[in-house]
Amino acid sequence: MKIGIIGGSGYVGSELLRLLLMHPEVEVTMVTSRQNAGEFIFNMHPNLRGLTQLKFVPQDLSELQKNCDLIFTATPHGGSQTLVPPLLEAGLKVIDMSADFRLKNPADYETYYGWKHVQPEMLKQAVYGLPELHRDEIKSAQLIACPGCEATAAILGLAPLVRAGLVDPDKIVVDLKVGSSGGGSKPSVASHHPERSNGVRPYKVVGHRHIAEVEQELALLGGPVKVSFTPHAVNMVRGILATIHTFPKQPLTSKDLWRTLRGMYGNEPFIRLVKYLKGPYQLPDPKIVMGTNFCDVGFESDEHAGRLIMFSALDNMVKGAAGQGVQCLNILMGIDETTSLKSTGFHPI
Amino acid sequence: MKIGIIGGSGYVGSELLRLLLMHPEVEVTMVTSRQNAGEFIFNMHPNLRGLTQLKFVPQDLSELQKNCDLIFTATPHGGSQTLVPPLLEAGLKVIDMSADFRLKNPADYETYYGWKHVQPEMLKQAVYGLPELHRDEIKSAQLIACPGCEATAAILGLAPLVRAGLVDPDKIVVDLKVGSSGGGSKPSVASHHPERSNGVRPYKVVGHRHIAEVEQELALLGGPVKVSFTPHAVNMVRGILATIHTFPKQPLTSKDLWRTLRGMYGNEPFIRLVKYLKGPYQLPDPKIVMGTNFCDVGFESDEHAGRLIMFSALDNMVKGAAGQGVQCLNILMGIDETTSLKSTGFHPI
């Protein structure tokens, strides 16, 4: 399959390239970049030196249509909604890495993103690209909206509980710790190394955009939920840990929980249930999944306070973005879902 | 005043030395260390090179009694309970940096620390050394039990709300992000640089020892509370951020909250209320208080989820340990509470 990437100079583009250039069943034919057209890709992403001699090209839809079967759009939020329709009309498939087709309710774009969607009727057609929830729809989708990285961590940690109706749906507290690559490749004061290092900084504490997709997806599983969402920027480049504080409706045994988790994730190739009683890594830690498509999920019951705490850890660049996109691609192509996604992580890194 | 430090080679001892050697009203006369007796202090704590020619001495109580008016005990938990009584009997004052005299209920030591207290009757006598709650008692105390670092962050973030009865006392979620110095100076696998860097690791997710003192102190302010406590080791040396998720009993305006916070902390020299609408530092961040005795406190109301989130940030080595001890010392001595504690922090660091 011939693949094009629109927006290849950013971090999601970088990670898509890493995974797709090594993918045995696809060929990357075109990678666009407005600012870097004409440059070797490996100059922007020096990890790819020696792997490809491709250069960035300008964003020309007719060329893309000619040379590609499927396009990954790794463009800023708000850009895909106009870019995608002509690609679909030309018969291409699209995996959109932006937020533009994730939400079903057009009004949510106004609430959470501050703009009115220009293609509201297309939202129904798009499939939310979280294989653990939508594998069957992904198989035959023409347009896949790849989930947000923080949303992926939150949904995967909560889905089994919400589906089984085990916790109070109105009191879900998602406290996230997020690496700096999640903010993208564009420098800013907040991401300036002297400002970002050595601290823990709450941000977007109210009204975070991923709330919309988390509540949308969880509602499909177990009815309406109310999620509060508190991300923190920590001193780490890759990785998200979602610590999810929930209030069980009634006391839950460890056995019940394992059964619930295994029931949903037992056959998932990229969900690992983590519980160990010794050493530093007893629960999920994003360090352990760095560079991989895994989402590690664990839990702890706090009897003292009547709480169930879920932990989910993933690499925001892989399972939180490009890896999830490639997982969707593999499903779409009907090939082994783990193709090009077998990296196991590092200890230590 | 002549000061002795028992246990001067650890991190709390290091920080006490930094503050006390610069303190204009005291003289450090003896610093003990079992392992390093006879060595220059500055070889263990090279930041002090040029500031002192003192050497570590063995732990000899009669020498301490002879040469000191007040002792800081910076010994491991469980060690102070036998060490402190003879010092008190000899007429010395003691500021204990361990947990041994923080709790009023002897049974809590069995529950949270796993050992039976050998001096249960002395617990009543000890004053919990958090000036914001116990300033008057500190003035005339003979034995001060300095609070835990994570407990300090949690209590200072919660105290105004609990005192005013604004939030559900049974649903308090304290999610902490903690620097590595909080684990002390003894190497371990969990604190080994390759293991500790680049990750976010939940630890002591259930049954954390500081829960006991947090619930004890908050109960004094507003009746029984139930606190869940989830600390995370992050890639940072100094600092704690406590993110405290609470459920208000009824909707609270920003004005109400400011009034509540200012009512309690308006005159506190080391509490800063933080709220800013631009830039990266809109809420407390431990980076900004590094090296200082400040606890920065802020909040955000999440109307969507009906939640009030408190943030408190401090340096675990200063306001969370040695600085708080020196603050208590200053109160005890009847001098300016900020003596030797005026450091303003750094931007950036």
Add this chain to the structure above:
Amino acid sequence: MKIGIIGGSGYVGSELLRLLLMHPEVEVTMVTSRQNAGEFIFNMHPNLRGLTQLKFVPQDLSELQKNCDLIFTATPHGGSQTLVPPLLEAGLKVIDMSADFRLKNPADYETYYGWKHVQPEMLKQAVYGLPELHRDEIKSAQLIACPGCEATAAILGLAPLVRAGLVDPDKIVVDLKVGSSGGGSKPSVASHHPERSNGVRPYKVVGHRHIAEVEQELALLGGPVKVSFTPHAVNMVRGILATIHTFPKQPLTSKDLWRTLRGMYGNEPFIRLVKYLKGPYQLPDPKIVMGTNFCDVGFESDEHAGRLIMFSALDNMVKGAAGQGVQCLNILMGIDETTSLKSTGFHPI
């Protein structure tokens, strides 16, 4: 003494404010910032919250002349050369933190900075503000040019050897490891947290601007020298370590070297000679001087390869910039040179 700061929103301005607001003998009366005029200073530098209610003001020379006796110019290189002359004419003293008055040979500005100096005749008048070399001239200077941070580390590590003529002056290799704050407060790709973390990056490997001042100052001590200069960006916010590889003209004993170093630095308040035979801190490490005005200097003789390696460590924001400026100010005012510079550093940080 009434002090003004031109360019108070950058990192050097931040650090000057930290030191000068705590300085008992001066008053900061005006702090300019083009972009932030009208804003509270503590919003830009949140560490100063509670310490000052000053706001940034626009850069108005006549107002500065009215309200100040001495100006610190913390402006970008090339800006001071036009800014300083009217201040001097108005009778103010100036401590310039930029490179504009550091070099004596106007041609060096063209070679190293790429522009022609507009006030070449003023270069003679300016005093290079390194107290260890120019203390007497600083006392009576009207214009002080504060040294560069990397230059300070290199000169202080080399000065005793060059003065004593102990090493080959044509084969001096300065290999520097530098923290990110040295690059200033303006975000860039190179300083973007995801790009700057977890690596070691050589930069300005040839033609580094500080070579000019290092060679100028060392030549004053011992005749012409040729310095090669290789800085590396490392994962650290504050600090510089200069590892200086030299080739001794003849074998040197450790005793000779100690005598040479003590001969030059024995009475210096901010130079510490470091050598310890145990533990991790046997030689200078910028971690240990973080937040202080110290420059730690040490050495090791490599008999196998016939080399003498000097190490000098400092905090680029303090001894490498603002602290050095305040040290010059203290000398100029005839007060204790260590005023407001007594911070001892932290262990650990």
Add this chain to the structure above:
Amino acid sequence: MKIGIIGGSGYVGSELLRLLLMHPEVEVTMVTSRQNAGEFIFNMHPNLRGLTQLKFVPQDLSELQKNCDLIFTATPHGGSQTLVPPLLEAGLKVIDMSADFRLKNPADYETYYGWKHVQPEMLKQAVYGLPELHRDEIKSAQLIACPGCEATAAILGLAPLVRAGLVDPDKIVVDLKVGSSGGGSKPSVASHHPERSNGVRPYKVVGHRHIAEVEQELALLGGPVKVSFTPHAVNMVRGILATIHTFPKQPLTSKDLWRTLRGMYGNEPFIRLVKYLKGPYQLPDPKIVMGTNFCDVGFESDEHAGRLIMFSALDNMVKGAAGQGVQCLNILMGIDETTSLKSTGFHPI
């Protein structure tokens, strides 16, 4: 081929497992660990969770002989010299990750390691496992001594110059910046996170053990050399940058240098020559090769000081240890040298 690993719980063992468990042509049959025998490997190396159900076994030579064709010995220096001979006698092949068989001159063990080698006659038989220098000997070796990580960086940076006789062989300055994983998995004060973070620390400044193998290998290429070696611990987990300051015998053009480098490394699968004129990554940076078997090599000519600076960057765990071992294994097996070593690195990480 059936592979055993002796010493599988350390970091080299961890990385060998990562590479060998994914290797399509080998099977890992036994992994020993004295301390963790009986435990699942994935509990010690949680990145391997889901990849293997192997458990650590005790170190039983007869079992290893029965179940393996080739052994990787990832044991502490000094341990392999007694462990390896019986394995060789039993007809197994051995790739030794320790230093025990790297040096040809037995006296060097006394000088550099402080102990007398017990199998001095076996040193001749061992092949130094650096494929770029000894590929042909590796093909038929029975015992391969895998090079040290810092030695690999130094040799690969210097080999082309020394072979071509371009630089003064008596004035070679190797200044290294090294990540913490290089120190191994055993906690120590120097590697304690609070001590190791945020600094740059020179260590083993004189008499570093890798000098012996660097001088041995370079001498084979171009006659005797004298190398000085100055490693620095930096705030990074993986990676080494060697900055190699050399003094060319006569002026060298950039063209000459490229020709020399390409002449030696033009066909090497894991050496990349790096030079780029824009952006942050103009020269090698260990960040870019993290997780890969690449050694990136670059240079800069300093005409001002008459110096040629070589830079070589690698991941100490991969090209500096386990990856190099697997590269040797592939050569030995006569299969594609890059098998299981194709990982491209990450941008950013």
